[in-house]
Amino acid sequence: MRTIDLRGRELTRADLLKLVPRAALGAEVAVERVRPLVADVAERGEAALREQARDFDGVEGHALRVPAEAIAASLVDCPPEVRGALEELIARLRLGSAAQVPAERVTRFAGGATITQRWQPVSRVGLYAPGGKAAYPSSVIMNAVSAQVAGVPSLALASPAQRDNAGLPHPAVLWAAALCGVEEVYAIGGAGAIAAFAHGVTEIGLDPVDVVTGPGNVFVAAAKRVVGGLVGIDSEAGTTEILVIADASAEPGFVAADLISQAEHDEAAASVLVTDSAEFAERVLAEVELRASRTRHAERVATALGGPQSAVILVDDLATAARVSNAYGPEHLEIQTRDDERVLGGITDAGAIFVGGYTPVSLGDYLAGSNHVLPTGGTARFSAGLGAHTFLRPQQIISYDRPALAEVEAPLLALAAAEGLPAHGEAVSARFDGSDAGTGEDA
Known part of the structure; x- marks a missing residue:
C-alpha cells in the first residue's frame, strides 16, 4: 500500500x-461505457439482454425469468447452517429496518386546519444482487427486507446468469429470494439489469419499476446514474x-x-x-x-x-x-x-x-x-445507505375547513399580490363570495 x-x-x-x-476508473468514464448498453436494452429489450449475457456472462439460451418452482426448489440444497444464518440475518434486519419507518404525524394550526405527514411506499422496486467474483445472498436480503418493511407491494430481483448453474443466478441468491418470499426473479446482470428495471422488457413480462436499488461494480453504479431521473435509485453503490x-x-x-x-x-x-x-x-x-x-x-x-x-x-x-x-x-x-x-x-x-x-x-x-448497501466513490457526502426509508416518500395531506381558511385569507391575498399572481388570491376569495358559498351543503 x-x-x-x-x-x-x-x-x-x-x-x-x-x-x-x-x-483509476471513475464513475464518469464508466458512464460513457454503459450508456450504449442501457440504450440498447431500452430499444431492443430481450434481444439486447441476451447479447449482453453472451458477451459478459458467457451464457446463452437460458430463461431470463427464473421459474418460480426453481426458486423454491433451490432450498433443498441449502446447507442447514447457511439457512439458519440467512434466517437470523432476515430477523435482525427486519428489526433494524422497522426503526427507519417514521410514524404518521399530524400538525394542527387551528381547530379545522391540519397537515398530516405520512410516508407512502413506492409501488414497485427492482432489486439488484451482484454475481461476479462472489455470491451475495446477503445483498438479496438487504434489498428485499428493507422494501418489505417499507410496505412495497411489488418486488423484482435480478442477478447475473451463472454458466455453472444452467443459466440461473447463483444458488445462494435463489436461497435468499426463497426465504424472503421474492417470486419474481430474473437471470440478468450488470448494466443491462439496471436498464431492464428502468425501461421494462415486455417480452419477458418485466414491468418498469419506480426505484432501482442494490450494490454492484462501477458499471452497475454508472448505469444507475444513467437511468436516474427516469427511476429513483438508492445510491451509487459501486x-x-x-x-x-x-x-x-x-x-x-x-x-x-x-x-x-x-x-x-x-x-x-x-x-x-x-x-x-x-x-x-x-x-x-x-x-x-x-x-x-x-x-x-x-x-x-x-x-x-x-x-x-x-x-x-x-x-x-x-x-x-x-x-x-x-x-x-x-x-x-x-x-x-x-x-x-x-x-x-x-x-x-x-x-x-x-x-x-x-x-x-x-x-x-x-x-x-444494519444494511450493507451503501454509497461509494465519495457519494456518502450527499447520499444515504439503503434502508426502509429508501422506498418511502413523505407526503403532506392538507385539510382546512371554512373558518380556518378565512383566518389566513388576508395574509394569503397579500402574498399573492406581492408575487403578481392575483388568481391565487381569487381562488381563496371565491370561497367567501356570498354568505352560503363554500359550505358544501346541498341546495
Whole structure:
C-alpha cells in the first residue's frame, strides 16, 4: 500500500477532496461505457439482454425469468447452517429496518386546519444482487427486507446468469429470494439489469419499476446514474471501500484484517488507513503483508491494496483524520482509537460507521442488523445507505375547513399580490363570495 503523508500541511477541504485516493476508473468514464448498453436494452429489450449475457456472462439460451418452482426448489440444497444464518440475518434486519419507518404525524394550526405527514411506499422496486467474483445472498436480503418493511407491494430481483448453474443466478441468491418470499426473479446482470428495471422488457413480462436499488461494480453504479431521473435509485453503490481511522492504541492485526476483508471483494476495492502514528502504520503494513499472502484470494487482495484507490494516510492528529474521512466520504468507516466517541463527533460523511475494535465491517456485511448497501466513490457526502426509508416518500395531506381558511385569507391575498399572481388570491376569495358559498351543503 502506498503512503500519503499529510503531516505539517494546512489543507483546505478542496485540497483534501483532490488528495484522497480514488480508483483509476471513475464513475464518469464508466458512464460513457454503459450508456450504449442501457440504450440498447431500452430499444431492443430481450434481444439486447441476451447479447449482453453472451458477451459478459458467457451464457446463452437460458430463461431470463427464473421459474418460480426453481426458486423454491433451490432450498433443498441449502446447507442447514447457511439457512439458519440467512434466517437470523432476515430477523435482525427486519428489526433494524422497522426503526427507519417514521410514524404518521399530524400538525394542527387551528381547530379545522391540519397537515398530516405520512410516508407512502413506492409501488414497485427492482432489486439488484451482484454475481461476479462472489455470491451475495446477503445483498438479496438487504434489498428485499428493507422494501418489505417499507410496505412495497411489488418486488423484482435480478442477478447475473451463472454458466455453472444452467443459466440461473447463483444458488445462494435463489436461497435468499426463497426465504424472503421474492417470486419474481430474473437471470440478468450488470448494466443491462439496471436498464431492464428502468425501461421494462415486455417480452419477458418485466414491468418498469419506480426505484432501482442494490450494490454492484462501477458499471452497475454508472448505469444507475444513467437511468436516474427516469427511476429513483438508492445510491451509487459501486465497488466496495473501507476507511479506518486508528491511533497507536488500536490492535494492528485487527486493522490489517479489516483492510484485507474488503480488498478481497474486487481488484478495484479500496482500503484506506488514516492514522496519526507512523510507527503504528508500519506495524499495520507488516500485518497486512503477512495476512494477505495467506488469504484465499491473495492475488486479488494484492491488486486491490496496491492500486491507486488504496493507501495509508499519515496526519498530525485525529481531528485531521476526521476531516480527511469526511472529504473521502467512505462507504464503510471504522474508528479504532483511544477516544472513539470524540472522533465520532467529528464525522459527518460516511455510509456506515463501525465504532470500536470489536465492530468490524464484516459484522455489518452480515449480522449487525444494519444494511450493507451503501454509497461509494465519495457519494456518502450527499447520499444515504439503503434502508426502509429508501422506498418511502413523505407526503403532506392538507385539510382546512371554512373558518380556518378565512383566518389566513388576508395574509394569503397579500402574498399573492406581492408575487403578481392575483388568481391565487381569487381562488381563496371565491370561497367567501356570498354568505352560503363554500359550505358544501346541498341546495
